[in-house]
Amino acid sequence: MLLESIKLHNFRQFRDESVSFATGKDGKNVTIILGENGTGKTTFAQAFFWCMYGKTEFTDKVVLNKLVATNMRPSQEESVSVELELKHGEVHYTLTREQKFKKEYSGKISSQNTIFDIAKKNTSGVTKYVEKTMCESEVKKILPEELSHYFFFDGERIDRMSKNITAEKKSTDFAEAVKGLLGLDPMISAINHFNPRSKYGVIGSYESSYDSKSNSKVQEYVQKIEQCNDDINKADQRISELEDNIEAAKTRKEEQEKNLKQYEEGRKLQDRKEKLTNEISAAEKTKSQLIKDVCDNFNYQFKSFFSISLIKRAMNFLDENDFSGKDIPYMHTKTIEYLLDQGECICGTCLQKGTTAYKKVHDLIDFLPPQSISTSVSDFKKQALLLAKNGNNLKASTEKSIESISIENDDIIDKQDEIRDIESRLSGGNVREKVRGINSEIQCCSKTISTCEKELEKNRINKGVAIREKERAETQRRELALLDESNRKIEIYIAYAKKIFNELNNEYETSEEKVRKALEENINKIFKEIYDGGLSLSIDSNYRISVSVNDYDGYVETSTAQSISVIFAFITAIIKMAKENKASEDEDSQLRASEPYPLVMDAPLSTFDKRRIQSVCEILPKVAEQVIIFIKDTDGELAENFMGDKISSRHYFEKKNEFETTII
């Protein structure tokens, strides 16, 4: 595929712009498009992608020019289109994608589905339009979308490409596309045309062309073989599905097992957290009990405690006054009151109110019982001492309890701090629940693997049975067919077709391995020229590329410059090999000659230093048949210096305003 020209109409900031590309006719194969940041280089590069696949990387999916959209009247329609002219093989293609937009009365712009047309002009100059339903598969034949990212190369999205090129699971489409570019397509195509499992393939169609008129048994065997083919196909399809399921389950299981290991430390922290929570709960209980005890003690002994000062004062008073001998033994207050009422003492002294005698006898009441004053004082002192002791006990026990409460409090605070620390390390969530979830998923994966493996085994057995039955039916059919002249011919053609099919398969396997090894060598050679570090690249059977450091066994994380070098090396090696096949005098290589492909690169040099820019600029035009490079002005000067003699046309993006860029 070589790009000839592109026309953009209302595609974002490009109102009506077109560019023709250098195709290497005059030995110059580089088209350079220069522009400052924000002029629309990426948009222009995306126009190729939109035209071919109807997709862009823009967040805003409305590709209509903003000025056009603003000036539209309600119900007015405007269209966006990109027309790409290219040559693929000996066919000239015109790919046109158009999308209509309409302004609603609300001012909203609504879009319709894109319309995609492909016009093909063959060597005889006859133009045909590809049927709408076949357009996508036609584009796939020109350049599969999976591989297009490498040819429409975006330096600013290098990370994603780098992950994709080394991705563990690569789609079959990618590997098939690479094989196609390396010239294995004719062989793959021939193998597909022979396919013995398809009724419509070379072998299958021979199988259905037996003449059963001479012997009805032939038809019976043909039907039996068809049935066996169906069974084999079904078994193969199911085997492929089951293998995919097993692969997916194994990958998921491995991921979850890794996750589980990460959660193992978390599980220990969770255990510690739960232990601390239980200990805090126990400490809280102890603290509550201590507080309750303090309260109970206080309720019981507070009178004693608060009496201490009164007792002290009472004791002082009693110590200062002598009450001993002041009371009359066995004398009662009632006796004194009687004498005072009588007005005469037992000694005959008149007890008249106001007299000294009356006063003296009356004063005796203060010292008389219920108990005698000295007994009362003595009892009081005993009780007072007891109360004072209790009061002092309350203080001591309260102090002790408060100390214990304080210890429990400190313990609780320490544990709460530790829990907070654990929670921050666990980053929230219940680890045990997660571990349970992971374990359950691992079990589920194991179950899937086991169930699928059983079913896989069963399908393999069924397939084996069908193959044996088919072989038996084929032998029997052959024996009968050889008896009849027309069927004998068919039998011979089938024998030749099967032999060719087997030879092609063997040849393909050998060629594919040879080509893959050659690709690996070329990638390493180019990578060394571009990057020149101690790194090696290897390609596995699924065309996954892995990077390793020489003399070091293990995974290596690549820098952006290394990643971009890997991609450059990968794509230039493919292009180089295709070109070499074409130029080779060797018949086999000639047969493998595939299409030339362009390299359309947006900001490819931005991550490189000057030395590597020089390497890339020197290698690319030599290797690729066509280079279209979108570049900012500063890198542009370097590119001009290093590949000036290969540049055929230069274009400059001039930004008129935020919504319009023109190309000079």
Added chain:
Amino acid sequence: MGEQNIEINEKVIKRLENKIIIQESYNLRTKELSDSQMIAKIKKMIEEEVQCYLNQ
């Protein structure tokens, strides 16, 4: 009676293989023939080559 009754000529196989790959390669470039047309063409090649060999 079995497969040994059909004699396969290796030269014919090699010649057919090359012709088929060249045809596939050409068709991939020109897209002249559809899949079913290619299958018919391959069958015709086989029949012609085999017939030619058998007639010798």
